[in-house]
Each structure stands twice: as structure tokens, then as C-alpha cells.
């Protein structure tokens with residue numbers, strides 16, 4: 566089991582506050598059966614440089630490696646990535662491939678929380694065709710409410726991209742957005758797009774804790790174990806595993 570989207574590295578963004586919290590989150594991931602955690606701290610181009618971000622991420626990774634080395638049990642493996650927030654012109658920005666996950670050309674892209682425009686569409690298209698990146702849109706369920714005009718949404722979804730949904734959005738009891746409407750959207754979307762990824766998008770040990778277990782149970786109950794097998798297979802493909 567792979568948690569594709571987490572803010573588990575200590576002290577780098579609004580996720581885990583320190584090594585103690587990171588350790589507790591890793592233990593919880595392990596308890597739920599997770600063997601690989603993709604660490605995806607927020608990257609905002611208007612607030613930080615790629616070099617500065619990668620330096621801070623390396624430090625946080627080093628601290629996390631120390632937790633794993635000192636642990637009595639085998640904690641999940643960590644692969645470093647980023648959750649890169651959209652900015653205008655990113656389709657042409659040379660440094661973007663450096664933010665891909667591990668050694669892959671897979672980029673976790675956080676889209677704008679507003680009506681998407683032709684410019685947004687063009688940038689995503691450029692990331693794929695000019696920068697040759699494999700794009701995974703982070704938590705797609707969180708943008709739909711901002712799309713009054715669905716035209717660009719539909720055209721983005723038609724691009725050769727991959728989509729990620731937060732595990733909590735499938736389970737009403739354990740979600741960041743706990744509304745039935747959101748759960749229904751996610752289940753319907755998964756029914757039509759079985760090749761997507763899920764992640765906990767965990768930030769801490771309470772309000773946004775690792776929750777793949779509950780999300781997967783909700784998916785299995787609604788769509789069967791086969792749906793989880795497809796998610797797992799697709800996840801391995803985008804990670805070159």
C-alpha cells in the first residue's frame with residue numbers, strides 16, 4: 566500500500582510540526598499497512614526558490630531517515646516529491662522537473678482554487694507535451710466547486726493526465742470535507758475513472774491524520790476490492806515501480 570500524498574516531513578510546511586509528529590504519523594501509516602509514503606511538501610513558486618525548497622526538503626528527509634534508522638520496527642519507506650502549486654507560466658519553467666517524485670518524471674500538481682482558464686489549460690498541456698512530465702492532479706475533488714464554467718475542467722480531464730483523490734473524501738467519518746455530495750462525486754468519478762490514485766494528504770496526527778485505511782474500506786464497500794487493485798496498479802505505474 567502506498568500513500569501517494571502526504572505532508573509528513575517535519576517542519577517544512579503546514580504539515581508535521583516536528584520529528585515526534587513525523588514518527589507518530591509514520592507509525593500510524595505502518596499500522597494501516599502502508600509500505601511506501603510519498604512525501605509531498607507544498608511548493609509555492611511565489612514564496613520560495615526551487616533550490617531553497619530542495620535544501621529544506623533534504624534536511625527534513627535526513628531527520629526522517631534518522632527516525633527510521635532508530636525505530637525498532639521497519640517504518641514505511643519515504644520517497645521525496647512535492648505538491649507544486651500552479652503558477653502562470655509553469656508550463657515553460659525549466660526548474661519544474663526537479664520537483665518530480667523520486668527519480669520519476671511524475672509531478673504532483675495542485676491546481677488553482679478558482680475558475681480554471683485557458684492559460685491554466687495551456688500550462689498543463691505544456692508540462693505534458695513540452696516538458697514531457699507525467700502530471701498527477703492533486704485532490705481533484707477540491708476544485709470542482711470553483712468551476713462555474715465546466716468547459717476548461719472537461720478539457721483538462723481529457724488531457725493525458727492522472728488524477729488523485731484524498732482518501733478522506735471517500736469516507737464520511739474520516740474526511741477533511743465530510744459532505745455526502747463530495748463522497749458521491751468521488752465514488753462516481755472513481756467508477757468512471759478507475760485508474761486514479763488516492764492519498765491521505767495527511768498533515769498531522771489529529772484533524773488531518775493518515776487515513777488510507779478508512780478511505781480504502783469505503784471504496785471496497787462501495788465498488789469492491791477490484792477497485793483498490795486498480796488504484797494500486799496505477800500508483801505503481803506512475804511511480805515506475
Ligand SMILES: [Fe+2]
Nearest residue numbers: 570572648766
Ligand atoms: Fe496536500
